[in-house]
Amino acid sequence: MGKIIRIVSASLLATTTGTVGFNWSKWITPLVEPEYVLSDSVQRVQLTPGEDGLRERVVSWVSGADRSGDSLRLFCGDSLLFRSGPFHKEIRTHGGVTHVQSVTIPSLVAGRYPYTITSGDGVEAYRDTLVIPSDSLQTFVLIGDVQDTWGDDTRPLMDSLYRAHPGAAAWIQVGDLIERPHDQYWRRYYDAFASVAPRIPLITVIGDHENEAGLMYDVDDRWEYVLDYPDNGPEERVGHAYYIDYPDMRVVCYDSNSLFWSIGTQRPWLERVLRERKDQPFLVVCAHHPVYSGTKNRFNPLNNSLLGPLFRRCGVDLVLAGHDHIFAHDRDADGGGPHYIGLSTAHKTYSVQEPERHIASESGARYYGIMTVTQKVLRVAVYREGGTLLDSLSVSRKGRR
Known part of the structure; x- marks a missing residue:
């Protein structure tokens, strides 16, 4: 079955390639990324869900420098509920360097959760709130x-x-x-x-x-x-x-x-x-x-x-x-x-x-x-x-x- 699928895929690829007509300037030739420099501050904070979409969250943020010493803190009311250092990845492209930090937050119950990102020396660099909705709707x-x-x-x-x-x-x-x-x-x-x-x-x-x-x-x-x-x-x-x-x-x-x-x-x-x-x-x-x-x-x-x-x-x-x-x-x-x-x-x-x-x-x-x-x-x-x-x-x- 796998071989048949590969044969069908190759045939359809050939057909599609002919239809596209090799528009090289748009589809084949990459455009060069302009040079950029990100500041060293916490920026571009992004949430994604875990496999349990209702209760799990991943928080990522980027910067121009390595911020693997940062700490994410999650609160319930005034009480500290969770604290973790991030996973860090340095990404180099033609245009520049992006450092990505991310933290996976374990399962949460419904409610509002303030969170902060704090630098390695204890200075708060970012604050926001995420919401976990109820499971009924x-x-x-x-x-x-x-x-x-x-x-x-x-x-x-x-x-x-x-x-x-x-x-x-x-x-x-x-x-x-x-x-x-x-x-x-x-x-x-x-x-x-x-x-x-x-x-x-x-x-x-x-x-x-x-x-x-x-x-x-x-x-x-x-x-x-x-x-x-x-x-x-x-x-x-x-x-x-x-x-x-x-x-x-x-x-x-x-x-x-x-x-x-x-x-x-x-x-x-x-x-x-x-x-x-x-x-x-x-x-x-x-x-x-x-x-x-x-x-x-x-x-x-x-x-x-x-x-x-x-x-x-x-x-x-x-x-x-x-x-x-x-x-x-x-x-x-x-x-x-x-x-x-x-x-x-x-x-x-x-x-x-x-x-x-x-x-x-x-x-x-x-x-x-x-x-x-x-x-x-x-x-x-x-x-x-x-x-x-x-x-x-x-x-x-x-x-x-």
Whole structure:
């Protein structure tokens, strides 16, 4: 079976390569990262979830110098609950040096937890608060491609979403978070997400813009170490593909950008983690490339031919994707299978191809979704920037399978 999959992958790669026509300037030749220098201070604080998405947190921060002597302290009220020094990684790129520090916080009960990052000499360098929501209802903010460049102004939208949902369990983002793997664009991300990143964990996937351009995509080390996800993924994709469990839902993220080279390991892993699902009544899958593309001249053959049928067989409820820079809601031709939602939260937009074949679709604006999950029902509402409701869906636990 593995050999057959590799043969199919190679054939589809050849077809896709011919379609792309070797646009070397865009896809093959990397753009050189401009030089940058980070200050030595604590900056760009980011939360990600652990495998137990509701209760576990990883806190990372970056700097221009080694801050492995820092200490993260977590409080419950006025009492010190947890203290730890960080894991440290020095990342050298063409443009400069980034030092990443991260601390994994063990399981917490519902509540608000102030935390500080203190330097080795005891001086407080950063203070904020994280929230652990209750296990009876979780809210998730869903966003698409962002890809901010210097002319964009994404922060007001992100600030408004944070104000509306300060107790969200997580934000889920579907790749192309940044324009390119350069410090200038990472800076744009942290500027736009300043109210969210240090308080609510981010679940994201690898998009094509998180990679250096080239025939064999190379994921930016800053993505890997700043966004520190559970090591429960398939061979060679550990940290790039992973799953996170909530009381009533499993979220499975895979790397659709590398499928041509990793379908032989990612597909068996997907089948296993979707089928084992423990006691979660709902299954949500996230990737950058959609199963059903909604824009002209785009088709994702491995997603569509090998993974779409698998998602249906495994009873996946919702598949979230981006890449097309539109909003689109699809299902299989017979009206069954998962709900497929494609989102874009970028200023760059494309046109919807054949709008009549989608359950709902729109282009020309920025879009986001709000998902709520309980033991009995998963609901998603999709909005245009400004709060106009465009679409909604509801999946009930009773009678699903």
